[in-house]
Amino acid sequence: MSEDESSPKITDLDGLLEYRDITERIAGFLNKRLKGHLGVLSSLLAPGRLLGKHVGARDSAAPRADEALTELAEKFKQSCGTPFHLKPDLDEETLTSIGSKIEVYPYEYNYEAKSSKGGKRVSMTSPARWVVTYGSEHSLSQLRTVLSTPGDRRMQPIKQFVVNALTFQVTLGRNAPVAQLLNDLRYEISVQPLPGLENLPQVIIGMQVPSFRPPDDLLLTAIRLSGVASFIELIDTDAVKRMEDPLRQQIEGLLAEGA
Numbered sequence: 001m002s003e004d005e006s007s008p009k010i011t012d013l014d015g016l017l018e019y020r021d022i023t024e025r026i027a028g029f030l031n032k033r034l035k036g037h038l039g040v041l042s043s044l045l046a047p048g049r050l051l052g053k054h055v056g057a058r059d060s061a062a063p064r065a066d067e068a069l070t071e072l073a074e075k076f077k078q079s080c081g082t083p084f085h086l087k088p089d090l091d092e093e094t095l096t097s098i099g100s101k102i103e104v105y106p107y108e109y110n111y112e113a114k115s116s117k118g119g120k121r122v123s124m125t126s127p128a129r130w131v132v133t134y135g136s137e138h139s140l141s142q143l144r145t146v147l148s149t150p151g152d153r154r155m156q157p158i159k160q161f162v163v164n165a166l167t168f169q170v171t172l173g174r175n176a177p178v179a180q181l182l183n184d185l186r187y188e189i190s191v192q193p194l195p196g197l198e199n200l201p202q203v204i205i206g207m208q209v210p211s212f213r214p215p216d217d218l219l220l221t222a223i224r225l226s227g228v229a230s231f232i233e234l235i236d237t238d239a240v241k242r243m244e245d246p247l248r249q250q251i252e253g254l255l256a257e258g259a
Contacts, residue, residue: 034205037185064174102135102168106130123231
C-alpha cells in the first residue's frame with residue numbers, strides 16, 4: 001500500500017465511491033485469478049507429497065518426510081502460546097486431518113481513522129494481498145472471533161487451524177519450483193504474523209498492485225453511511241499504468257549484458 005504524497009487526492013464522496021467501485025471489480029478479478037492458479041497447483045502442494053505417511057497419505061514414500069515433520073513440529077511449538085494456549089504436541093488425529101484444500105482469505109488489519117469529530121477503528125482489507133492456508137473447520141475470521149470471545153473454547157479446531165497454516169508454510173517453502181512459478185505469475189510470497197495472531201506466521205501472497213487509504217474524514221463518512229466499520233484499500237489506477245514487468249526487466253538485463 002502506498003501512502004506517500006503521490007497517492008491520488010480524493011476530495012469528495014463521489015470520487016471515493018468511484019475509486020471503490022473500480023477497486024472492488026479489480027480485487028474480485030485478482031482474487032479469482034489467484035484461486036484459479038492455486039487450484040491448478042493444488043496437487044503439487046498436497047501435504048501428502050511432503051509428509052507422506054505422517055498425514056496418512058497412500059504413498060508413504062515421500063522423500064525427507066521425517067525432516068519435514070521435524071520442521072513442522074518445531075514451528076508448532078513456537079506458535080502454541082498466546083493467544084492459542086495449545087499443548088506443544090503434534091498428535092496423529094491432527095496430522096491426518098490436515099486435508100489438501102487450499103483456502104484464500106483476505107488480508108485484513110485494523111486502522112484508527114481520525115477526524116475533528118473523533119476517531120474510529122476500521123477493519124481495512126487489501127485488494128491485492130491474501131492469507132493462504134489449508135482449509136479447516138474455522139475460517140480465519142471465525143478463528144479471530146473465537147479467540148476474542150471469553151469462555152470455554154473447543155481447542156481442537158483452533159489447533160487444526162494452526163497446524164494447517166504451518167503445514168502449508170512448510171509445504172510451499174520446500175517446493176521451490178511452485179514458488180518460482182508463482183513468482184513468475186507476478187505473485188510475491190512472504191511469511192509473516194498477522195495482527196492479533198503474532199505467534200503464528202502465515203503465508204501471505206500478494207501482488208505489486210499499488211493501493212492507498214482514502215483521507216480519514218472521507219473514510220469515516222463512508223462508514224457512517226454504510227453502517228459497517230470496514231473498508232477496502234483503494235487501487236491507485238494511475239500507478240497501475242506504471243507497473244513494471246519483471247519479465248521485460250530480466251530480458252532487458254540480458255540485452256544489456258550482451259551490448
